[in-house]
Amino acid sequence: MKGDFSFPTTVIFGAGRLAELPQRLHALGVRRPLVVTDPGLLKSEAYRVFERVKGTDWPVFSEVHPNPVEADVEAGARAYRVGQCDGVVALGGGSAMDVGKAIRLLIRRPEVPLSAFDFHADWSGLPPLVTIPTTAGTGSEVGRSSVIIVGGEKRVIFHPALLASLAILDPELTLGLPATLTAATGADALTHCIESFTSPVFHPLCDGIALEGIRLIAEALPRAVRNGQDVEARGLMLVAAMMGGVAFQKDLGAVHSLAHPLSTICGMHHGTANALCLPVVMEFNARRKPGLYRRVGAALGLREPTDAETIERVRGLLSEIGLGPGLSRFGVKATHLEALTEQAYADGCHRTNPVPVTKEDLRALYEQAM
């Protein structure tokens, strides 16, 4: 047995902690950060909260698309240079945070486009980054990856240098997140915890974090969906989503391979795509590896659960938050299956699925999830 264990990001958590941003930037040596966000956020309650602490001379780049594309990162890097910035504040969900993370690669090496990203190049000395999530889902605030559509496919650009210098988790920023997005992003966090716990790499630290994340999500997600103003549930969800992001440094699985093409080809939200694929993948995995989900079931509050009971509980939780089954309800058609399957198979996440999956398996899983 061997392992590499690393939990490097400083995280500050609590209602009102966003107020510490100016002093924290100062401590990082940042005078003029580029704020990276998306157009939806500019109109949100969260942005009003952010404006209370924002420096008047901080440039704002707000052109990030949901499921961001390479051009977003390039445009953000231009804004950084024009604004003569010396750091990045990424405010938003995974989309804004991932673009904020990746902009720094183009600042460090303007000659290397994202499509030619080379893990082995020297990426030391990226500008400082503060991540401020406004959804409780991706965990990108503490992650080593940036997920960007490059050449028509979701690409997971991975490098430890992408890590944020600091993450600020302030539940006041998620109070206004609509119920549908609360549910979808929360389902992403749940999927991160379940897939990372059951992926086969030896990482008992991540396993412990993932199980506690599952417990917190089962408690807090239905509450946050029912009552967006429940600041305690919002806080627990932010922490649980961050824990999911920490846990999946271990790895993900086939659910994410199925979900990525649903976003690129069918424009589906990443969390929704995960939610609709999670139960069928769990059934597939449990048939081949009986007992795989017992501890997940225990974390969900069941006593001595079977795999079937655990999967039922996950289905129940997803239905309770409005994410019952049916890809076809989201515009996915039989004619999409070929392209979806090709991209899902090319996606790297399923290589760390608890059991191997073939291209035919992926297609069958899509069909079941329809």
Ligand SMILES: NC(=O)c1ccc[n+]([C@@H]2O[C@H](COP(=O)([O-])OP(=O)(O)OC[C@H]3O[C@@H](n4cnc5c(N)ncnc54)[C@H](O)[C@@H]3O)[C@@H](O)[C@H]2O)c1
């Ligand atoms: N880097 C990683 O480790 C990682 C992990 C999982 C997912 N992802 C990626 O993250 C992206 C999804 O991120 P997401 O699920 O957070 O959604 P998102 O960032 O795409 O945001 C979705 C929508 O929610 C709105 N929004 C966000 N916060 C809000 C708030 N507080 N109030 C009102 N509206 C708000 C945004 O304006 C946007 O329209 C996908 O591209 C996915 O592939 C990355």
Ligand SMILES: [Zn+2]
């Ligand atoms: Zn995800």
